[in-house]
Amino acid sequence: MTRTSTVFTVAGVTLISGLLVYAVYFDYRRRNDASFRKQLRKEKKKIDKHVSQTKADASVSIDPDELRAALEKVRSEDMPASSAEREQFFMSQVGMGEQLCTQGPVFHLPAALCFYRALRVYPSPVELIVIYQKTVPEPVFKIVMDLMNMDVSEPSSSSGSANQAGNSEEEEEPSPVSPVRSSPPSETSSHEWDRVTDPGSQTTELHSGRCVGYYNTFPPKSMNVKVDQAEAADGKKKILVAAKDIKAGDVIYKEQPIVTVLDLDLEGTGRYCTQCFRQIEEDTAVFAEDDRLSAVYCSKDCQARSKSQSENILFGIEPLLPPEIAPDLTNLDERKAAQQAFVDYLKRRGKAVPLLVSRFLARQVASETMKMVPGVAGSTPVSSNSIEDGEYSLMDHIERLRYLVTNVPEEEVTLVSGVLKTALPGIEAFVSQDRQTVLSGKMAYNAIGVCFGNGRNDKPDTGERPEDRERTRTPFGTSKQIGSGFYAVSAYINHSCDPSARPSFSDGTAELSLIANRDIKEGEEITMAYVDVSQHPDESPVDARRRRRIELARGWRFACTCTKCLAEGAQGGAADTDVPDQKDESKVEEVVQRVEGR
Known part of the structure; x- marks a missing residue:
């Protein structure tokens, strides 16, 4: 069975999906390509020159001079120049390091050298150190850290350059009394290196910069909105706000979905395109071959x-x-x-x-x-x-x-x-x-429900209890949709029973157009209705309020406190008890909560 690197697994889905294909390829060649195995053995022998040939046992220790010699060899090696070469180099070194880890304590140093080489070309060394700490055997991880400490505390004997990974900054001449390098190894910035020396702050600071930078570029400025943070009853909550003044009826932005799913009773019928949801004209359907879902396209x-x-x-x-x-x-x-x-x-x-x-x-x-x-x-x-x-x-x-x-x-x-x-x-x-x-x-x-016009009227009843039914955000009601989609920007829109905007699919596809219901000032929160908030002909205002609040409690597990609900509740008296006071049960992932303080 193909082996998957534990380092990649802990790094997260993004790292796995980005590098796993090469890992599979690497493992396949290792097992099936004799010349590739020969090259691996050759590389291992180069590393083994620095390993003591003593009996392998748990108490194998690394002499400082031996470690220093190994470090000097790594320093003298040329680093790959292009990003593609670095990526391949990283993959091969991590793969080789994991293989060597399984060979016993005598191979701990060559394994650590492989991980250290990979560290020198990794774009975010501090992040990789955190991953190593969780996945690499403790004795090997200790050697990696010893190499790093030695690298920053001792100058290279082969060069006056402070950085062997291509950093062009010149280093101050070391003091004759205490020759200490001022910069960390490889491409790690001094700020990042400071965080390595403070393990308690590593994870939070590591993610913090990336989180802050994320909202500098997302959403794209062309979409006329930005993500802000507001106080909520249970803490801080992200909201979507207008980045400029918007007039009633304006298209605030258009957004393509990341993924969509056509309602399963419509899938394969040939009425709507599986990909874009466009209604398919007669005799124009494109059928997928050998597709278990029986998808049909426009x-x-x-x-x-x-x-x-x-x-x-x-x-x-x-x-x-x-x-x-x-x-x-x-x-x-x-x-x-x-x-x-x-x-x-x-x-x-x-x-x-x-x-x-x-x-x-x-x-x-x-x-x-x-x-x-x-x-x-x-x-x-x-x-x-x-x-x-x-x-x-x-x-x-x-x-x-x-x-x-x-x-x-x-x-x-x-x-x-x-x-x-x-x-x-x-x-x-x-x-x-x-x-x-x-x-x-x-x-x-x-997920947001995709409805064309006023929606469909032929969705079959699932027979489920109301509290078990699947719901999506749509002002027409989930029963009216033909499918649903996940939209990265629109996911930040909070609910209001008196929404400032509405989603529209007027071009007949799953592309979402957000339309302003009224004038919206720059910095004002943009809201939409997750459920049908209209008053039906057979409903009183109290009945309409009760229905929409029950829908929200069942689908999104919160008691609506929008201005409309509060005003109608005050007028209706006992209507406030129609839906129990329910704390918002939605959550954010722990790492995001720790970094963003929400």
């Missing part, structure tokens, strides 16, 4: 885009890696069987969230794989959304969002893992019960 372009983003990984049969990169490692019969079992599960449950999550995971794999191996997912670019084209990944976008704790059946986790494993052995490693639960909670809380 055009070949939509079919190609869907295939490259997620559909081939989840429901197709084509290899994920081109033959010139690596032979197909999958069993076609097993792959089809795993996909069919998942489709049967989706149809049995009739819910969109499991498929939204699966498409999100598959899109991560496809997006990061294409970055490493252009053309691997097909000729059509994976991204159809400018939000994905920046420096931040899909996981960067979703990890900051609020979510609800949901119950995800173990069967679902097993089925999704099976689909990914049979598509490309190894990528199932980042599917776990905890991760599936969090992602499902985020999709359930943030």
Whole structure:
């Protein structure tokens, strides 16, 4: 079975999906390519020159002079120049380091040297140190840290340069009394290096800068909105605000979804496109071949885009890696069987969230794989959304969002893992019960329903209890939608029963246009209705208030405190007790809460 690096696993889904394809390829060549194994042995022998040939036991110690000699050798080595070369160098060194770790204590030094070489080319060394601390065997990690401490406290004997990884800054001449280098090894900035010496602040400060920088670029300025933070009853909460004055009726922005799911009773009927939701004209449908979901598209372009983003990984049969990169490692019969079992599960449950999550995971794999191996997912670019084209990944976008704790059946986790494993052995490693639960909670809380016109009237009744029904954010009501989507920017819009804006899908696709209901001043919060907030002909104001508040409590687990609800509650007296005072049960991930203080 293909081995997955524990270092990559702890680094997170983004790191895994970006590097795992190469890890699979690396492992395949290691096991099947004699010349590649010979090269690995050659590299290992170079490292072994620095290892004491004493008997391997748990008490093997490294002489400081031996460690210093090993460090000097690493310092003298040329570093790869291009980003592609550095990425490949990083992968090979981490892979070799993990292999050497399994050979016993006598190989601890060569293993540490591999990890140290990888550290020298990694874009964020401090982040990698934190990962090493959690994944690398303690004796090996200690040697890595000894190498780092030695590197910053002793000048290189071969060069007066302070930085062997390509830093061009000149270093002050060391004092004859205490020759101490002023800069850290490799490309680590002095500020980052200071954080290494304070383990208690490593994680928080490490993520803090990236979090702050994230909101400097997201949302894109062209969308006329920005994310702000406001006080809420249970703490601080992210809100979406206008970046300029907006007039009633203006299109504030347009946004393409990251992932979508057509309502399952419509999937495969040929009425709507699986990819863009466009209504399909008679005799123009494009059918996917060998697709267990029986997807139908409005055009070949939509079919190609869907295939490259997620559909081939989840429901197709084509290899994920081109033959010139690596032979197909999958069993076609097993792959089809795993996909069919998942489709049967989706149809049995009739819910969109499991498929939204699966498409999100598959899109991560496809997006990061294409970055490493252009053309691997097909000729059509994976991204159809400018939000994905920046420096931040899909996981960067979703990890900051609020979510609800949901119950995800173990069967679902097993089925999704099976689909990914049979598509490309190894990528199932980042599917776990905890991760599936969090992602499902985020999709359930943030998904927006797509309605055309006033919505459909033919959605079948699921027969579920009202509190068990799946709900999406839509002012028309979930029963009116044809499908749902996850929108990275619109996910920040909070609910109001008197909303300042509304989502529109007037072009007949899943592209969301946010329309201003009234004039909105710069800096004012933008809100939308998650449920139908209108008063129906057979309802009194009290009945309408009760209905919408019950819907909100069931779908998003909070008691609405918008100005309209408070005003109507004050007028209606006992109406305030229609929905119990319910604390907002939505959460943010612990690391985000720690960094952003919410």
